[in-house]
Amino acid sequence: MNWFKNVLGRVYAVYGIILFVLTMLIMLLPIWIVSRLHDPRKTRYFLILARGWMAVYMPLVFCPVRRKGLEYFKKGETYIVVCNHNSLLDVPVTSPGVPGGNKTLAKIELAKIPIFGMMYKIGSVLVDRTSDKSRKDSIDEMKAVLNMGMHMVLFPEGTRNRTDYPLKSFYNGAFALAIETGRPIIPGIVFNTRKILTPGKFFFAIPHAIQFHFLPPIETKGLNKNDLPALKDKIFVMMWEYYGQHAAALA
Template identity: 65%
Template sequence: MSRLKNILGRLYAIYGSLVFAANILVMFLPMWVISRLPEPERTRRFFPLVRAWMKVFMPMLFCPVRRKGLENFEPGVTYVVVCNHNSLMDVPVTTPGVPGYHKTLAKIEMASTPLFGIMYKIGSVLVDRKDENSRHRSYEEMKQVLNQGMHMTLYPEGTRNKTNDPLKSFYDGAFALAIDTQHSIMPAVLFNTRKILPPDRIFYALPHRVDFHFLPPISTKGLTKDDLPALKERVFKIMWDYIEQHNSKKK
């Protein structure tokens, strides 16, 4: 059975790669046109397009996305959305899945990726992590995104979680941003993206439904930088406990 599963996983990976390549070629021209627009018009045009695309792309991969907790987004309120990070599939889920307009933080190298890079240029604040000036500029840009009425979606683990634990330890950035701007934090949890692209396998994938849950927001009103460690620990525990409870129900 394991040998058969390995063969099926390789075949599905080939299928997924072909579907992605065909989709990105179709989407490149409209994406390029949108990338020439000024902000915030560029972002406002980008999201209807990418949401329509993913409504086709994810079912083509036999990976439907089910969202829960959308009622936690209060109309007209901007949030710092913090999400766990397990797989390369996370971005295609979170980009169209977070309600309203938003941007992510991405490594500047992603913008040079052929074809796919144009999406990062539109939908992300880019940062060169090795450059202190770039890190400072990206932080200020994230503040501007929030001031423009768009959410910032951040992965506080920094990189993909390849451990067996529900979460890796969090970095300070998302929580410093939320405190500095006094925007509430919206914890968000992804399930099953690692089952689609296991971190310990090369060119191997399997279809699976994805669950994307939004938890009640956490206010930062009146908090200062001295409150950052406690805020980070609180959000970490809320997300950790939620993941464990959700997984235990499925056993």
């Protein structure tokens, strides 16, 4: 039956890509119009469009997204949201899934991709990881995003987790930003995106419901750089344990 599953997985992948392209063509004009605005209006309007787009697209590909823990986002407060990263699907799940205006941190190379580049320029702080100046400037830009009343959504694992473990080790950046700005951190955990896009399989996908859960915020006011390792470890353990407790039930 493996051959049958492989065929179905590739047929489904074709269906998903065709539907994505068709819906994207519908969204291009309004997204282009929004791209002419200035922040924070530009990002907020873009996310309204993205949420509407994904609210239609994800159920049509049989991958509805269900969220839990939205009550942790308090009106008027801005957060640094740290999420696990298992799949290319994580970005269209997390950016629209985090309530309110938000931006992600993305590689500058993504801005060069036709059409997608326009979206990344709107919804992301872009960084050239080979440039010390760009990395420093990106920190200032993320602080500016927070000061505009928007959240920063970051993947502290850096790259997609292709291991068999719930998480890869975290980098310091998200936690250093939280300490420097005094913003609380909300851990976010995405379940099942790896089941949809199986690592190591090319042009293959399987539909599955997605869960996006938020954990209670962790305050960072009063912390300094010496507290960074403990803060990072605390959130890593929180996310690891939550994933371990709920992954089987949500599979």
